Amino acid sequence: MELKLLQSTDITGGTFSLTLAGMFATAVLLFLGTGWVSKKWKLPVALAGVVALLATAYYWQAREVWLAAGQMPVIYRYIDWLITVPIQVLTLYFYIGAVARPPVGLFWRLLVVSVVMILARYMGEVDFMHPTLGFLIGIVGWLYILGEVYFGKLGEINAKSATETVQTGFFWLRLVVTVGWAIYPLCYFIASFAGGVDEGTLSIVYNLADFVNQILFGLIILFAAMKESASTR
Numbered sequence: 664m665e666l667k668l669l670q671s672t673d674i675t676g677g678t679f680s681l682t683l684a685g686m687f688a689t690a691v692l693l694f695l696g697t698g699w700v701s702k703k704w705k706l707p708v709a710l711a712g713v714v715a716l717l718a719t720a721y722y723w724q725a726r727e728v729w730l731a732a733g734q735m736p737v738i739y740r741y742i743d744w745l746i747t748v749p750i751q752v753l754t755l756y757f758y759i760g761a762v763a764r765p766p767v768g769l770f771w772r773l774l775v776v777s778v779v780m781i782l783a784r785y786m787g788e789v790d791f792m793h794p795t796l797g798f799l800i801g802i803v804g805w806l807y808i809l810g811e812v813y814f815g816k817l818g819e820i821n822a823k824s825a826t827e828t829v830q831t832g833f834f835w836l837r838l839v840v841t842v843g844w845a846i847y848p849l850c851y852f853i854a855s856f857a858g859g860v861d862e863g864t865l866s867i868v869y870n871l872a873d874f875v876n877q878i879l880f881g882l883i884i885l886f887a888a889m890k891e892s893a894s895t896r
Contacts, residue, residue: 675863678870679726686722689878690715696885701895703761704888710754711881714747718877721747722870734862740869741785744847749777751880752808755836758884759817761891763824769816773808780804784851794855802848812837828894832887836880843875 693712697705721743729735752773759765780801787797811817812833821833850868853860 675866675870676726676730678867679722679729682870682873683719683722683726685874685878686715686719689881690719693881693885696889699892700885700888701892704892707754707758707761707884708888710750710757711884714750714754714877715881717747717750718743718873729866735866737785737788741781741788745778745781745785747877748781749774751877752777754880754884755812755817755833755840758829758833758836758887759820759825761888762826762829763820765816765820769811773811776804776807780808784847788851788855798848798851798855801851805844805848809837809841812840826891826894828887828890832883835883839875839880839883843872843879846872846876 690712693708693715697708697712700708721739725735725739725743728739753770756765756770756773780803783792783797783800783804785797786792787794787801821830825833846868850860850865854865
């Protein structure tokens with residue numbers, strides 16, 4: 664039993680190391696990529712690089728915490744999400760902004776909603792508010808973001824003004840935000856209402872999900888920006 668527990672801890676620690684390496688490599692690639700794209704694409708690529716860099720810092724610390732204690736306090740993940748998720752949402756704003764400028768008010772709405780979404784989930788998960796209320800507020804925030812990228816101004820600009828390359832990139836970015844980000848409310852629901860899950864399994868799921876939600880997210884932006892920049896030279 665003890666050997667099985669040790670193996671499980673080692674596997675979880677391995678996913679922290681794997682994601683740490685992936686985040687660092689992605690951050691380096693994205694910051695280098697700002698020199699490979701035209702001026703209007705530099706900001707979304709740089710913001711995606713900032714997300715990867717912040718996640719690198721988180722995974723460095725989180726790996727040490729896991730290896731030392733064999734557990735991952737909830738606060739660590741939420742500190743990471745509270746910073747990186749709003750930046751990713753705003754990266755979508757500036758991605759479309761490279762085609763046509765969205766309303767400034769939308770910038771602030773997306774920022775506020777993304778922050779409230781993460782705070783509500785955290786407060787619900789640690790019982791600062793009722794878990795059901797935290798879950799519902801988080802879901803509403805996520806649905807608002809999805810509404811903006813599918814049916815709101817961002818989706819409208821993408822459909823009417825974007826080139827095929829930008830539209831393809833935005834399609835995959837929306838897919839990440841729709842399918843990849845679904846892991847967060849799903850794990851919240853399981854942890855709060857469906858009997859919970861052990862910390863090792865939860866950490867493995869979150870760590871591997873970040874390959875899609877942060878690493879792939881940034882690479883999609885870089886690919887679209889490089890292809891679009893090449894077509895305009």
